[in-house]
Amino acid sequence: MRNVALTSSIYTFGRRGRTLRTTGVEDMIEHVPMEDQRKGAASLDEARLRQQAIGVKLRQMFDEVVNEPVPDEFLDILRKAEKPSGER
Amino acid sequence: MSEAQVGRSPIDPARDGIFKKELVTLIPHLRAFARTLTGDPTAADDLAQDAMMKAWDARASFQLGTNMKAWTFMILRNQFYSEKRRSWRQSQLDQEAAERTLVAVDDPEAPVALDELRMSLAMLPPEQREALILVGAGGFAYEEAADICGCAVGTVKSRVSRARRALQAILESGGYDRDGGAAGDAMHAILADAERLSTQR
DSSP: OHHHHHHHHHHHHHHTGGGGGGOOTHHHHSOOOHHHHHHHHHHHHHHHHHHHHHHHHHHHHHHHHHTSOOOHHHHHHHHHHHSOOTTO | OHHHHHHTSSOOHHHHHHHHHHHHHHHHHHHHHHHHHHSOHHHHHHHHHHHHHHHHHTGGGSOTTSOHHHHHHHHHHHHHHHHHHHHOOHHHHHHHHHHHHHHHOOOTTSOHHHHHHHHHHHTSOHHHHHHHHHHHTSOOOHHHHHHHHTSOHHHHHHHHHHHHHHHHHHHHHTTTOSOHHHHHHHHHHHHHHHHHHHHTO
16 A cells, blocks of 8 residues: 555656655655555556556667667777787 | 687787677677767767777787677776766766757657657666666666676666656656756756655655
């Protein structure tokens, strides 16, 4: 029950956006009616879905860069480093 | 026995060739990791090139057959933080990274959601951001991420979990708004609250 209340207050906090800053400790320990508990369970599922969506997007963002062509500079630098220096 | 020792000698073209081949395959990943650390494509490529050269110079100390990806990521990360210590104050970094990220999005056609994710990521504390990226996008196990970051496995787990929550809070609150300075204030409030909520569990 405590976890449910906590999770639902995270959500409330998020939806209220910037007014969130004014959220007091009392919001965390307020009495949670049955109806809100049900909503809390629903938002737990919602939270899981949102986390999955974030995970997918995170990989997408990373892979976007991984799939970019590598600038020639990288291989040029490596090639120069690999060659014995001209002083030899 | 002697083969392995010969392989560790300073000049070994065959071994260097193998090393280089594998290093080249890692460049795209180094670029991606660097991009998430700096938030800026140009600075990221500079960082990735420096890391690549550091890895090349240190190739004799790398044991072929072990995890080169984790090894090079560790080099890149160390390089990033040593540069950061030299030139930036921590507080400036977060704000600057957030602002740079606003202009770092090249493709205006890119899905808005990705855009928002980039900006939100830039607002996370650096240690949370890197942990989440390594585990959530880089494909590293918690243990490997811990090696890369030089911390305990439990620390990585807790950073990843905090990062997930904070990211969600930022995304939902619209704290990634494009209005520069104001976003910084909102961000600190959101992060403070997200942190408070996650530590009270």
